Amino acid sequence: MLGICCNRYEYRWADGVQIKKPIEVSAPKYVEYLMDWVESQLDDESIFPQKIGTPFPSNFRDVVKTIFKRLFRVYAHIYHSHFQKIVSLKEEAHLNTCFKHFILFTFEFGLIDKKELAPLQELIESIVPY
Numbered sequence: 001m002l003g004i005c006c007n008r009y010e011y012r013w014a015d016g017v018q019i020k021k022p023i024e025v026s027a028p029k030y031v032e033y034l035m036d037w038v039e040s041q042l043d044d045e046s047i048f049p050q051k052i053g054t055p056f057p058s059n060f061r062d063v064v065k066t067i068f069k070r071l072f073r074v075y076a077h078i079y080h081s082h083f084q085k086i087v088s089l090k091e092e093a094h095l096n097t098c099f100k101h102f103i104l105f106t107f108e109f110g111l112i113d114k115k116e117l118a119p120l121q122e123l124i125e126s127i128v129p130y
Contacts, residue, residue: 011073027077034070041067068111075099076119100127 012022013033025033042048047063049056057063078086078095086092103124106112117124 011070027081031074034074038067038071065111068106069113069116071102072106072112072116072120075102079120079123096127099123103128 011030013025013030014020014022015033015037019033041063045051045054047057047060079099083092083095086095107128
């Protein structure tokens, strides 16, 4: 597998700093890169200020949208590639609940463009009333 694949979708990794051109990586490597990158964003006080009264940067919303878009890709991969295993473990209710909360939060604050949601559009429509 190259990147995270969801039927006809393939996501390659680039962080824009160390890896500027998207590269093909395995799904576990993509998730590793993603989690390291998200942690670095959250730890960066110029993006997520820790001191009261310190303003958020002008690009804050764009950074958060990128984080959510990339986290959605992990959900898409789990549903497309590992859902049967989740069902066999009888954990689908937990996954569905977490995903529903993620999507509701995303919708509330407009964090992911609709076209990015295409890999799980049917699932989203079935669990989130419009």
